[in-house]
Amino acid sequence: MDSARPRQSDNQIGLNVGGKIYLTTRDTLTRYPNSFFAIMLDSDIPSDKDAQGNYLIDRDGEIFRQVLNFMRCGELVLPRGFSEFDLLEHEADFFSLEALEVALREAAGMSVGIAVGTGSTRSTYMMTREALMREKESFFTDMLDGGKPFPRDRQDNYVISRNNSLFHHVVDYLVRGGILNDITSSDLQQLRKEAKYFRLQMLEQHIQSVEFLRQQAGFHLHIHFFYSENGPCVAYSGKLRRDLDRSLEKLWKGYQIGNEVYAGEVDPKTMSKFTSASSVKEFFSTQTSKSVKMSELSSNCTRINVQLY
Template sequence: MHADNTTMVAERIKFNVGGKQYECSRDLIAQQNPETVLGKLVSDMWQSNPDEAIFVDRDGDLFAHVLNYLRYGSLELPVTIPKSMFERELDYYGVAIKKDSITAETVTTFGESLMAEYRLAEEKRCAFLLAMESHRQFLMKQRDGVFEHVTVVMDCNNDLCYDLLNHSKRHPGAFNSDSPGRRIFDKYLGEFFGLEVLEVTKAFGLPSLLSGSFRVKKRET
């Protein structure tokens, strides 16, 4: 026996929330979340025409995040949406909020993450410049007859060294032996120029590549 079109339940549910159109599976709302306001709206009792979009007079942009919360059971909000605002929407729709299921990025944490990304990019840039300068000095010494170990000295006689020394002043210890910058430098020095650090001369008690001098040699393969 076949049900007619007026009683057949559609596989997809349409919503018009604040003028924005959405579609989702009927299973997500009617089966997985039947106790919510949305679940009641799409039930056979409330929705006689399954092809018609259900209008909800709420914020259409926030509704996309409501659906994602129903799908995944957790959500990471963008910096533009306060957590309290989103929780208010969930409360309106009758969605139970699980503990620690919503994380929100604040302006402060967003700024901190941007600064961390900028710092890493700057570290990579300086590590590559330092590796390039090490290779340049290595080639110059080879032309002078030095073929095994070359001492790389940081001074202010060229713009590149001046830039690197300024970086070390802004970030003391940036290229110490156990720093991320040093590990990035060693990687670049080996991969791009086939060299490795043999010895670092300590300056001011710190084994930093930018606070003294260091010797490089061809990397052993």
């Protein structure tokens, strides 16, 4: 017997979905009696298994995470910015999860569908009206106000003929409050054009921060905080995280989005105690031994620039 191989109990079930391994329980998989999984586990028909004894299922391994979470929770809980509704609906149909199909239809009723791109490169994103109206004078507020006809497809999604390869960065900004995925310098320049087209002025400020921090790589430590009282907060840093003092890491956890630039979400409760640039400066002055230089930009949110040197 291979001692390194994990031992599964009678209630523990391993699934190999498109090459990704999931470990769950029989109780979770049989939660919906008429589903694919209930039939698979309760019937006498033999099922294919891999060398480790996991059930082999030839479906999309990435999207299956959402299917399994639904069966675990009994409700639809999707990550922010999730856009693969069409694929998830296909998986719900394949696995005979009628409850998931109903939940997806209800979610679609509360969301706005946007089809971005042209032809075969078009992708559909589902977003809340609240996220789309983050900036009050933007392209999206005009789109939703109903003042003039706007093109839609057969599924009633708004159709926008723009660069689909960059639109997920626009979604990140609208939903999560910043540029939070890896982006190249050339894509950052193209994203600035998209921000201008969609009239997202604060997104342009985020792009400006990322560009500035890339230029400052290797010099002083800069941190740019974007604080919004009624929305998500993010921070950007121009140094590697190992160069940050532990006191700074209490405020935010950064993830690399490009050469020498890190970005991360900040807990609004943490940021709420900083009512101005001066209060941020006071925090850094007491938490670090470095000198602090501050500047502040006010708009529909506040950008606070911290320079430690």
